[in-house]
Amino acid sequence: MGKTIVEKILSQHAGKDVFPGEIIVSNVDLAFVQDGTGPLTVDQFNYLNFKDVESKSLVFIDHASPSPRKELSNTHSKLRNFCKKTSANIYDIGEGISHQIVAEKYAKPGDVIVGADSHTCTAGALGAFATGMGSTDIALAYGLGKVWLKVPGTFKIILKGKLPFGVYAKDIILFLIGMIGADGATYKALEFSGDGIKNLSMESRLTISNMAVEAGAKVGIFPTDEKTKEYLKINSREKDYKEIRADDDANYEKIIEIDLSNIEPQVAFPHTVDNTRNITEAVGVKIDQVYIGTCTNGRIEDLRVAASILKGRKKASDIRLIIAPASKEVYLQALKEGLINIFLEADATVLPPGCGPCVGVHAGVPADGEKVLSTQNRNFHGRAGNPNSEIYLSSPAVAAASAITGYITDPREVLK
Template identity: 50%
Template sequence: MGMTMTQKILAAHAGLDHVEAGQLIEAQLDLVLGNDITSPVAIHEMDKMTVDTVFDKDKIALVMDHFIPNKDIKSAEHCKCVREFACRHDITNYFDVGQMGIEHALLPEKGLTVAGDVIIGADSHTCTYGALGAFSTGVGSTDMAAGMATGKAWFKVPSAIKFNIVGKPKKWVSGKDVILHIIGMIGVDGALYKSMEFVGEGIKNLSMDDRFTIANMAIEAGGKNGIFPVDDLAIEYMKEHSKRPYTAYEADESAVYEAEYTIDLSTLEPTVAFPHLPENTKTISEIGEPVVVDQSVIGSCTNGRIDDLRVAAQILKGRKVKKGLRCIVIPATQAIYLQAMEEGLLKIFIEAGAVVSTPTCGPCLGGYMGILAAGERCISTTNRNFVGRMGHVESEVYLASPAVAAASAVTGYICAPEELGL
């Protein structure tokens, strides 16, 4: 019986020739990730262990991104805890104010994630790095602690679902629309503890930023991980950003998949997830009465990359944010912020009436920089729209692409860029 791409990576890291779905293995880790919310718990758990230090100071990444710069005393104490731990153990990849970014955009940019890696992170969207052909998945803080101490983690080898991507997307259709379409099709538990493996000739029509977005939201379908083939575009990205060697794995022709779906990119439309689940999707053409919004957020680990900001700027250029609506733009890293500034994108946002934030997760998790009051609605490029996700339990979050979020910021209701004549 053949193995999937994910199964081959896990077998190699477990020192085994072959693994099968459902098998329990212990695998060597290439990277352990934590942030300012999850790391303090892991640090306190590690303090209880009989270990003197971390397994490898170069293979741990601690990223201050959720409440940074600190929003209150509690978040300041959390960051202080992590900062002192990083100093005490001489952690190489510690990212704080001035150097930080949203973790899942920052680590690939810094070259810390490459094809063939096994990566765990105490954050559910760690599955992002599958865009580069890595096995990456979210874990709890106690698993993070064990990973930091031993460099190993236990896994149940996941079964897989194959998504055959064909065709070329229309203008204004992006990776966000692809993954929202998939989640709407299979549901939030449609890939529960399964590897979502993306293949097909249509992948060449998806940018790296598109792929990061799709892999990022694999967890929203319940996936253990999402993973893409290592093609020329992925190799080019890794060569540009990383000095680390990589290993490209390919699924066997005889690999077993629990289900297979074909996604024709040419048939997709801009898609929006209505409250209060990512599976509650509608295409723009399926929305009936106008859905008026109070806020538009363009950013997050899902859609705060340079391509996302360019699309938003293309739509906002020469236009104004609807009076009474707040538009918040959050570049995902300092490098993206700087590039956006050099390209004149920040000027476009500010002239349009938007505000530009320092890199942070901010409003995505109801943190800060855009909390909603009762009855308010937000169109957002983030990844979750659960009850109370961005503030009051009586607020609503609608998930969409940067193109839709930007166009909606101009009209004041959810719409596609075509309504602006674009």
């Protein structure tokens, strides 16, 4: 019997053939935390009396970046001191979001990557087994270079055809989550395949893998191809490329086919990600704030789409438009291309690279009763920092078009 992509990677890292449902100990290629989860990891690392990190280990200060209050500043200091005492590398304020930097600089096809953040699964777009774990698990990965886990079964998601005009990767993953539900793939691997993935850029694949966890999945993974190789080359890592794909006779728990040509722009209504609707059902909802950015949609491709809509236009006078590049590299590229000028001329507020309003810590907490349209990955009660507000999720195209009108708007009407 052949193996899925996940079974192949975990077999290599466990040193034996592995099967779905089996508990294994796996070697780890990369482990990381961010400033929300990192302090507990450091505490557990010290409690277990580890002296130095064994795996490639990173620390990111991206959630409260820069710190908005003294309590968070103290946790940042704790993380900086940890990195001074160990071989862990730190990415401090302004460098960007962990998942984006991992994709740019570290994730390799065939890797096992663990992070104390649920959206670690983003790196699956590069053919890595990448998954979120608890802070204590990451302390063990830091200290031992290994983790234990259960081998997930795999759902094969066959993407067919090509996306229509005005429809993007965010719409694909929202459509899938709406189809199977927020718990429809709990502790499963989503393996994306089909001729449709050839038409998806690496940045689009990162968006899809990023939100696999919103369907409960352990990982969202793509096979590698020329798009993977090109992305690694752009980031001066062409030597990291290798072919990763499932065997033809691999066994899947479920097979789901999606015709991309039938997908319309999607909007997830409050307060669950699987509360998705076609744009026609969302048009006209009055909004108070638009946020374009995050580890889901803060890449240069996303900013280009937003800029193509906002160029020569102004945001509606009664809404706030906030934009945050996902990393310093993205910010620099956006500056070179003139995208930041377009945003500022549209009266947007441009934040430094980081998570910002997505996690509701600072830089855009809404007021009671306000509605936020965001390109982030979650819209739970209180996610933006106020449980008395509402969050709608969309692609950067829907967000940018809606920023102009002040109402949720079909981007195809603006992109004509």
